[in-house]
Amino acid sequence: MGSRASSLLREEDIEEIKKETGFSHSQITRLYSRFHSLDKGENGALSREDFQRIPELAINPLGDRIINAFFPEGFAFRLYDLDRDDKISRDELLQVLRMMVGVNISDEQLGSIADRTIQEADTNGDMCISFSEFIKVLEKVDVEQKMSIRFLH
Template identity: 40%
Template sequence: MGQTTSQIPEHELEHLSIESGLSRGGILKLYSRFISLATHRDKTTNEYFLTKGDFQSIAELKQNPLGDRIIDAFFADAEVLERRKVYFKDFVKVLSHFRPINKNKPHPWNSREAKLRFAFTMYDLNKSGTITKDEFQDILEMMIGANVPKEQVNSIADRTMREADRDGDGYITFQEFCNAMEKTDIEQKMSFRFLT
């Protein structure tokens, strides 16, 4: 695996804390985990980074039916996808989506819209900016397919498309996704307490 000791520059630690809402101690704990997973170092910047292969070596992700989708979420940002490297800042940004929202002290990486965008990318398998019935059905099958007959999964996907696809074009756009999630407490459903 990667290195176990390294330091985050003070200015970067402060910046990450402000943008993510994580405490300095929480960021340092994440950095320790990140460094233990990172098997690569950028020759130009000397920064550690993760590749898809590094994520695929994590046992918990191998066992999770959505493991590949979770890994893809770390590469959903166009810049990250293009460089095929997840640096520590990218790692923190993705994980910060799962922090509870503090409405009195908003953080750019952890707003309702940021959570919705992240959730949307989990369904948009081909990164087209829309969700098709097939994409939605594929995710449903990954999540519940072993416990629910295929016909029922198909029925759920059909009903969801009818309800969410307001203009009837066969695709759910991000705005339609937001409209469909309007009454969902995404702030709580996509939150868990860790490393505050």
């Protein structure tokens, strides 16, 4: 499997990808091979159907919503904006949280999580999370994640 992928990738391409991503040679060839095994249309792009064949997404209760996020009409924001009104309400947040955790958390605990999330993200006071508010939260998470990684290294 790895040998097929490395034969399709030129060594200079692998070196360039290593510089840009920090991935190792074996990680790159493994990812390249996995991509080609998923690319049933053999056109260098993964279709919705290709994503749907990934077993981990097929069993994930949010699998369809995750797949939709990879296509132009979808963003990660759309995973939560169930009614497509360009804002995430408390009820929408609760529905998605319930899909993610099942019955492992009580309704009261989920309500508390939803309330706290909206309180932290909602900057204009409309009790919903707009796309711009969502982006600000993601940027904050990204910065905190980067700081954690630097600290660990």
